[in-house]
């Protein structure tokens with residue numbers, strides 16, 4: 012979350028500085044496009060993913076779910092958590108292999124400068140992996156009978 | 170099992186998983202992975218995991234989304250835009266649903282700066298919706314109006330979607346841009362008309378303020394209004410002045426919002442920290458869902474579902490109007506589960522020869538296509554605008570409310586579509602004029 | 606059987622129209638439906654940066670790949686792909702790079718290491734500066750913001766004092782329109798296919814290389830092993846044909862686009878001598894950079910590879926001087942007799 016937040020601010024600063032330097036001195040910061048896309052964005056999306064999952068901030072539809080009886084809700088949630096952990100493990104595994112491969116070949120992207128991207132690749136397995144763990148933790152909390160869903164009922168529907 | 174069967178089964182299982190309250194992104198990923206593994210093989214399914222997420226997140230144009238979200242959060246958390254809305258509330262006190270109509274206008278204006286519907290929604294949702302909620306507007310109206318008006322982002326130039334359509338069909342991007350102006354305005358006006366009528370009939374939707382017009386308050390409000398127009402004009406002016414591109418505009422808009430807040434001495438540490446946190450959570454959850462969505466689009470493409478449905482619908486008749494209506498039905502149905510760019514790319518190769526055989530003007534068809542793809546942006550389960558709005562409001566309004574609020578606007582979109590189909594001149598008059 | 610073919614250009618582009626859409630039809634006919642490609646265009650199956658990976662994993666059985674997306678995976682291909690200024694005749698480069706890709710042992714080992722069977726190459730037409738302001742002299746180009754394809758192109762921009770800008774192709778139009786960009790450097794069919802003629806007022810005829818890195822057809826290894834040698838020969842023959850066909854179609858599209866842009870009022874200007882000289886100087890100076898980059902990425906003896914590639918370029922420069930370069934069949938016959946007929950379909954690509 013902290014790194015993600017830092018990513019947001021640094022990206023804003025970098026894009027702004029790039030534009031200002033381009034407009035006034037015709038001297039852009041080469042690599043802004045590549046660094047923003049591959050580093051800042053990947054950090055913003057991947058690193059907070061586990062917290063987003065843990066805090067039940069991922070987007071879901073509870074139209075039908077809200078009408079389920081309590082026991083069915085708990086079963087649904089349990090299935091959901093395990094399925095989430097399973098698919099995220101798949102994603103972790105494969106993006107992890109990709110990161111290793113990228114590291115081995117020293118993966119770069121070619122913009123107006125060559126930018127090394129393999130460190131950015133490492134953020135994918137990290138993000139997916141931690142999110143998988145978060146899903147499992149929620150399963151444990153559920154079994155222990157603790158609340159695992161955030162009730163979005165703060166609004167006052169007039 | 171044929172691939173087609175697997176494809177349809179996949180769609181059905183998607184809805185099943187969603188009913189369990191599985192997060193939409195996860196459900197899309199699971200169905201795509203299992204679907205592709207059973208159609209091709211496990212290597213290909215793993216291949217999709219390695220081919221898509223990294224290059225999707227690493228797409229430069231998408232940086233505008235978190236940046237515009239940040240701009241909106243900063244503006245909202247530091248109260249930059251409250252002044253403008255207070256003034257509007259006073260001026261539009263007698264107009265039913267005045268703030269909602271004003272939001273349509275603001276979205277339309279912002280659409281002229283942004284090339285993407287999602288970026289437009291990202292920027293406007295946090296600015297406009299809380300102000301409407303503060304004025305006791307019904308949550309579904311307050312959110313529906315921004316979710317729908319955000320789609321003006323692709324209809325009013327510039328528009329990434331139109332650029333892609335232009336490249337794909339070899340039509341002039343400039344002509345498409347000009348052709349989108351009137352339909353964009355019509356869409357906005359029809360939205361406003363619907364809002365006014367609904368709120369007049371049912372004042373509970375948008376309570377009218379009893380506040381009488383007061384010159385002194387008007388003047389004091391006038392002074393607090395400036396940040397909102399400065400923000401919007403700064404972004405618009407920067408693009409039209411050639412200082413930055415619509416993608417860079419995101420970062421510039423966010424910086425501008427921070428600078429204005431600093432100038433007004435309203436930028437507290439807490440406000441900034443909250444804005445950043447909200448931006449990060451919203452971005453992460455939206456992109457997580459989108460990764461699922463682009464995987465699902467590949468699964469659909471490989472299964473041949475869009476192809477077979479397109480062929481089936483085109484087989485009905487070769488009459489111009491019937492073809493257009495069939496395409497409309499096709500895009501509305503497939504638009505529920507396939508993202509807009511993917512839908513366009515998967516169906517156009519089949520549609521183009523048929524359209525040309527029927528001598529259908531491709532600029533006109535392009536505008537209709539964009540409008541239809543925009544409807545797909547606000548239909549669940551793959552309706553990104555809904556989720557951008559949901560995330561931008563940090564879950565304060567239920568998704569169900571956003572969806573039901575949007576249905577009224579979709580109905581209006583269908584009305585706009587009927588007009589656009591019935592009167593091609595609405596799209597084609599301006600381009601013809603410009604071409605001499 | 607049904608297979609997937611992937612290209613990230615739009616379906617009507619000359620590099621997809623013939624070499625993928627028509628190619629797929631012909632292959633299906635000639636193999637009696639044993640090989641039936643479904644064409645996915647415009648990146649609807651694989652994003653441009655992932656096409657190499659995607660064909661290796663079998664998401665597609667054949668794909669186009671722009672080599673500069675994967676400089677670390679394909680260092681040799683990038684070494685020769687960045688030689689774009691050595692000879693700027695696209696026909697020569699398409700044929701020479703195809704022969705190189707199919708026969709050079711080091712290059713073949715590189716394809717194999719990346720899990721792909723190289724089928725054939727391509728070349729875009731020449732890259733030109735398409736600008737919203739006159740750029741005719743070396744003095745004009747100083748400080749101009751040019752949208753570049755990266756690599757050698759960006760180095761050239763800096764060499765002449767211009768500012769290389771990275772920007773997705775979908776933003777070229779708005780960039781030139783609003784003025785955040787001065788020139789797009791691309792094949793001139795972009796005047797039509799990217800509608801640049803609406804916003805471009807000046808084109809400079811200085812040929813800034815052409816793009817041919819990667820491959821037009823790269824096959825999934827398991828797919829290639831699974832098909833019969835006879836069907837491989839069908840693919841060879843059709844690739845030879847469309848190698849020639851796409852070049853002629855591409856140039857025709859360029860001519861059409863330039864003509865209609867001229868009617869729209871676009872000025873076409875020659876570069877001044879200083880600009881031409883600068884390009885010539887750059888080409889000589891950049892070779893050292895290319896060799897150094899290749900060495901950094903572990904290519905053994907890049908000098909020798911360059912020498913071999915240059916020899917092929919010179920060979921094709923000579924061969925193509927004696928044919929009617931507007932005759933697809935004559936060019937295709939040459940591609941077959943000089944390249945594809947010499948390959949053994951029972952062993953080629955059988956790893």
Ligand code: NA
Pocket residue numbers: 279280281282283284285321322323324325326327328
């Ligand atoms: Na727009």
Ligand code: NA
Pocket residue numbers: 504505506507544545546547548549550551552553
């Ligand atoms: Na949808």
